[in-house]
Amino acid sequence: MKTALYSGSFDPVHLGHVDVVRRAARLFDRVVLAIGVHHAKAGLLSPEDRAAMLRAVADPITAETGTPIEIVTFDGLVVDAARAAGAVAIVRGLRNTTDFEYEAQMAGMNAVLAPAVDTIYLGAAPEVRHIASSLVRQIAALGGDIDAFVPPHVAEKLRALYRR
Template sequence: MPRVAFYPGSFDPVTNGHLDILGRACRIADRVVVGIGTHAGKAPLFSVAERAQMLEDCGAPLARAAGVAFEVATFDGLVVAAASLFGATILVRGLRDGVDFDYEMQMAGMNGELDATLQTVFLPAAPSVRPISATLVRQIAAMKGDVSAFVPSEIAARLAARFSK
């Protein structure tokens, strides 16, 4: 039975931290589905289609190199429902620090109560990407700062174009 991992997030934009966790997820699963969460109450910087394209462009090569099936999907409900829809038994969550750990432990507990067949797996971020958050990347880019150390070059170009208007 193939091991299917579901890696949810907003990915607005895709960062080197996201790609680090995706690469680690590719080492523990046969298929990785990256789920872009959509919420009617949030106004993301990039559209769902743009984020999906960014993930395809940056994530698919990582999965190919690892010999893992890869898919990008969207969801707007519970993570556990989306994971189930894709046949996932592994829920991937990245950890940067203790704050992430505390929050993710609560989420893992709730998700475990909602779907006992889904196992949350915490993957620690590499030290070089631990300080990166999409929120900080957006803020730096909005103030015309250099985000090239935090995102792939194609994402940095998209951010520069978005904020040059």
């Protein structure tokens, strides 16, 4: 069974993430979504909220593809999370050349730390290439319409958070 690990803050999960998860589920036998939780960085959403939002996204993809999708949190190196998950690959989404430069450097470092774990890049679909969690948070905080960028359950959660 070939397992892929897709890590991120997912703060919040957006349609670009959903695209990568769906495509990884078509390529691998099992996908592990790893939520990075760093004690020095406070996120907008709790790790539990992020996991619940990811579960709501993952369940329909599992039903569609038959690929099991697990959700975990980690607070160390992504290669350690990949090894713990039994992953043969770390999946990364690329939106642009800036992402590629950063991800290529990380892949090189990860290859030294965990030679048995490959990095697989999935180019973002044109319709989601522009989406970033930081921009979604900023638009939501300013009362803007985020429906085109996130799944409906995420938009509802963010609107509720910013109404407070």
